[in-house]
Amino acid sequence: MGKLKARIGSGEAGRFDQRNTMYMRPRDPERSDERILDIGRRHYSVKRFGKAPGYTMRDWSFAMSMWYLERWWGFGNMTGNEGLLTWFPDEKERALRDRMHPGEKWEVSDPGEMSRNIKKAALFIGASLVGISKLDRRWLYSHSFHPHTHNHAPIEIPPEFQYAIVMAHEMPYELMQTSPAYGGFASTGRGYSMMAFCASSLAHYIRSLGYKAIPNGNDTALSIPLAVDAGLGELGRNGMLITERFGPRVRLSKVFTDLPLVPDKPVEFGVAEYCAACKRCAEECPAGAISLDEPTTRGPTISNNSGLYKWYINPEKCLDFWARNNGSCENCVRSCSYNKLPGKVHDAARFSIKHFPGLNPVLAKMDRIFGYGKRVKTEDVWR
Template identity: 40%
Template sequence: MCKTPDSQPYTIDESVHERFDQKKTIFGRIAYDRESRFFGKSIYDNIEAILSKGKEGYSRADLARVMGAWTAYDYFDKAFSWQPLRDANNVLAKPALDTLPVEDAAAMSDMVKETARFYGASDTGIAELNTEWVYACNRKGEPIEIPDQCRFAIVMTIRMDPAAIATSPTFAACAETGLAYSRMAFAIGCLAEFIRNLGYKAIPMGNDTALSIPLAVDAGLGEMGRNGLLVTPEHGPCVRICKVFTDMPLEADRPIDFGLSKFCRTCSMCADACQANAIRTEREPSYDCDPDMNSPGVLRWAVDHEKCFKFWMANGGECSNCIAACPFSHCGKSQ
């Protein structure tokens, strides 16, 4: 049973909290931080050795399927454009129409959610944008500024197949992850163009630009779990998150409380399933974290992303053990 929490869905220590820098994420450090010991590393650094073992679920074809699954997210850059997609020389160019006035923000919010579902979102919530969750800088270290008019974050979840995620950490689970990311690119690209074709701004994003999990919590899609992920009432953490910021007048949803933080205090199935010991096991959440890899000043169980990524490198692909193990994911691993 979900209810609206009496207070904010997270506890913040304002004296230390600051906007996080995406360059500090593992993928920021790999690509752009020459001072980092992760600079230049890749999940695939050990791939030849991994393939040569001939382990079930780690074949050459399995790996090719993983790489194919990521195609839309990694290479369809226009899905992430902050500008309208226009091609004046295209005979199929879309007409430029007047802005559709929004007279009923609630009705338009329903329309946006229904359209997001049409483009592939499993669930959609709307939050008033808290700019504290916008990255201070992108992976390259360039400042990120969201136009003031973009007051709303439309947050979408894309459900992953629990049967595929249950095979984690094999390449079949990695392929499901990549596919969900590519479906994210499809959903945000289409939803952004839908909004622009009504005359409003749209800033689509996957993991870039802003922290997905607190925005999803604000938008009422779930709560943050011990595993550091969004846990939704229906699909647990077996989802990926993408979002579109807009200046379209909308009605915000309220955060939900389905008892997860209480549940996580006595459950440690995700931590037990983590082969990297990257998930904390203390009963209570805390502010204890490494600010070089975690946004500081947020009460939670902070994940050790360096340990996590080292396991990904040893595995030759992403890991979803902490998703598969969560009883809310219904992956069949926790029963």
């Protein structure tokens, strides 16, 4: 196990341009080369279904049902500030529909009590985890990019938005185990639709209290560093947020607000040290997109936010596999050692990782021996 040179995620990176994300580049004919455009043509093409288990029309139809709220109303994968994630909806109309006086404001005398209320509200609405951070403007995208209109515009968030409420949304375990078949994509879709529902509903609550709220999904700002700042988890080798309870099996949404709150602090429970010993996600990645090497400060493509000390994945290789797979892939979530349901044995393993990192190589080996994280047949999940 190599010793880490610095804290994972430390260092400096400039504001990242949404146009450089791997979802946008294949839809950016002005800037992308033929290789990237070809990945996009294959990935975003109309599906042709066969009879392979997990890849049928029925599997895809179910996945689309899980994505329904996000793809039809949420748009958390787009530029932001549209659909359910609109930043400044008509306040008079809101007040009229909700039978409230426009302009009325709830006085916050105790930001700590307000923070507890907001967190509980987020959980009642449906979030799986919630934390609060100061809005660190380094994590805002420098520009937004719309994949359909190609509009590329600077992102400005007014200075009164001081806080980010960050929510994690669990993706169903059983479906995730079928990755890279369409069940994994369905599981992801549930996460995205919950992002849209929870972020927009929590924003509505805050607006109803008389404050401002900007709900967002993958748009507007990088979610993972904000989630780390909000104490939801640590950054893993697979490039994802690893939460203590669900591992990487979560999607993230956030709400920026001027509501007076008290931020949480980042947490450490041994992820970086365990990832140094584990490497399971890298071995299970069909694209060879996850690093088996030491962390570094430079990613391999322009879709990486270089400058931070971490493990960088190769998003070009990743999306190319999605295109070849005629869908998506979630193997790095499915196979992660932290992706386990609660239980005494798993809780004990987490305790060991946190307090006895010297045992990490043994635990990583046992994870494989016991067969955790293996792909499950789609028909067995539905049976």
